[in-house]
Amino acid sequence: MALTFGLMALFLVLGAPLAVTFGLVIFLQMGSYGLSIAGLSNIPYEEISSYPLVAIPLFMLTGELMNRSGMAAELIALADLLLRRIRAAFGYITVAASAMMGAITGSSVATVAAVGGIVSPEMIRRGYPKGYVASLTASAGLLGVLVPPSIPLILYGATVGVSISQLFIATMVPALLMGALFLFVHNRLSRKVLRGGIEGRSEADGVLDPRKSPARIVFDATSALLLPVVILGGIYGGIMTPTEAAAIGCLYAIGVSVGRRLISREGFTRSFRAAAITGSGILIIIAMTGIFNRAMVLNQVPQDIAIWVATYIESPIAFLLMVNVVLLLVGTFMETNASILLMGPLLAPAAERFGIDPVHFGIVLATNLEIGLLTPPMAANLYVAARAANARLADMMPYLGWFFGAALLGQAIITFVPFATLWFRYL
Template sequence: MIALALLVLLVVGVPVGVAFALIVMVRAEAWSIELSSLASIPYDTVSSFPLLAIPLFLLGGELMNRGGLIRQLTAVCDILLGWVRAPLGHVMILASALMGAITGSSVATVAAIGGTVGREMSLRGYPRGYTAALNASAGLLGVLIPPSIPLILYGSIVGVSITQLFLASVMPGIVMMLALGVVHAWMSRHVLPGGQELVAGAQPTTHAAVDGRMVQRSMAAIMTRSIPALMLPVLVLGGIYSGIFTPTEAAAVAALYALLVTVLGRMTKFGELNGIFARAALSSAAILVIIGFTSIFNRAMVLEQVPQSIAGYATGFTDSALVFLLVVNLVLLLIGMFMETNAATLLMGPLLAPAAAKFGIDPVHFAIILVTNIEIGLLTPPMAANLYVAARTNNADLVSLLRYLGWFLVAALLVMATITYVPQLSLWYRYFF
């Protein structure tokens, strides 16, 4: 009944944080929750040190985007992949992975890459609906490629090492990149006129008459200008995996680095910083409000012994870990269709983690399963935030986007199944460290 009421509130458009708060307030007496604690519980939750990484990573991504560093990353990707067929689609996938390594946010990745690579794809002959579909699908890499905001949330609320979660998501992220690349390579033959991208006048490498030395100088200039942008993922991930930074400290370093590069490089004016900080603050506040109110809901679920009941039902329903994982996948795919990604992670993580532990499933592996399932909800209506952002950013209508989405969604589901039943893909780092 509670889940149905929550689902109705979300479907009719009540903000996620408000929906959770209303449910808790209405059921406070039945759940033995003092109304006075409705302020202290959210505050205690969002003031935790690991969650500080969220606004800092978002600020770093906003500075990178507004300062033009994302365009520099895209130019580098174009040079690296210019030799393949239909290269710009592969550029979008690789650029999305690099953007994910900066922001940890799928929606932010879709908006940033769609506004840069997406425009160029339209000029090169791609239908807008296809561009938007690829943009939305590649946005999944914003969650899988570390750092990842949903993984930060999961680690904070369930008590799993965030550094291990970041390491675990590397190989699944690479597999997702390859799967999307294969689909694009196949579909580009059908969506492009003659199966080839149109010649882009802005790309000197497409003109046979241009002197080779001039092309090399142009490429060298692009690579040189892009060094500051390329160093940010190296700085963040290298610092985390080498043990120099915690994920939160790495987020602070990333934000400070992006600020210094964009200001000292005169990519951003001081007058624009107010707007950049405001947009990052609004995005962070929206996420933290959800976290705060879902923490009350999760506290109520624990008091009502809902996780224990789910674990008991799951272990009584089947004694097979494989069957349990199949059921979990189906449940999480359904949840992802109707709930925002961060809220779904905060809600379902504490509920399902105890049941997974009873089946002997590694908690790090299960975290990657859960987050991958829920993130696919970004491509499945009615919530499907990636679809709406990609459609708006690429000036495409939703119907034309959905026309091209199917094979990308199939690829994502196949990767999800691989992640679920091949734990070595997530736990690869234990063989090396």
């Protein structure tokens, strides 16, 4: 095992793609694992020919269409209309818009890209430092995974065998908790970063089109607001599975974009291309991690981990504390979806030994790894937010620690207060 993880670390340092790394470390050690090419050849196909995984490219296409058609901008305009009279309103708008986009894209990085590209320039015009804008946008992007539907949770549910619908329900309270913590930090910090603690006003009083009336802004945003209702209402109402809801949501986004003539033919093509490229990348990683995880299972690595944990760790609290530390480190160096696929099957059996609910453990796992998007070197949220705000990472450091601390506090509550995720079991 030491050689396996050593080779993995070496390939990643050398810049090898994640999919290549996961597959190559097993192919180079087939003899020691008692495997053969013939035995491994069908695993990639078996891993990605899973019905729940169809939701991933569909949700990605929905998010691309919402962003390129301008419906995402309409959501932010609505948030601006509702919150503009509040002191330091645009920080609240950023958090609210991130939650809205999370309900559409299911991806943290996609949420940061969509919201940051629209809100960041406006916040800078209103007097916020670039580093603060990037820090807030990157942190609020975590809601992209906590607000369902969530691509990492789809991956966890599909690989570990947990109800994806229950995982989506379980994220509701954690999402509200994390959003409230970010809002509190913004409320405190905005008094220091803004001159007089008050936002300036740009020439255009409104994030998008100052000529639009309030009624028009509400009307335009209605079609975008209905999308999460269709997706989540279908899932929670027991009408659709998450995969079926993803397909219906995708058709809805296509219909609205085309029907309202919000997107050009070129934009339509680019949306499909971007979703196909990103979705294919994730599926290739899933295929290769399938080889890795199959080798681990055949050699009883998850069982060995579970036995080791049961031998040296005596309580669920100590186990969860250890898991938090390990996952935060893993999230720092590995991409979230790959980390979910690697750590989920390895740690879930050990969690089960301690009587930890697999739904609760899935939320703990995903949230921990998502926080890794705020910690270099694999800090995708930071890089995307910095680019949107034209800021340097050094500019972000004075502010990022406060949001990172809020995320850790939220993670601690999610981890050690199971009711925060399993509340629906008590209704």
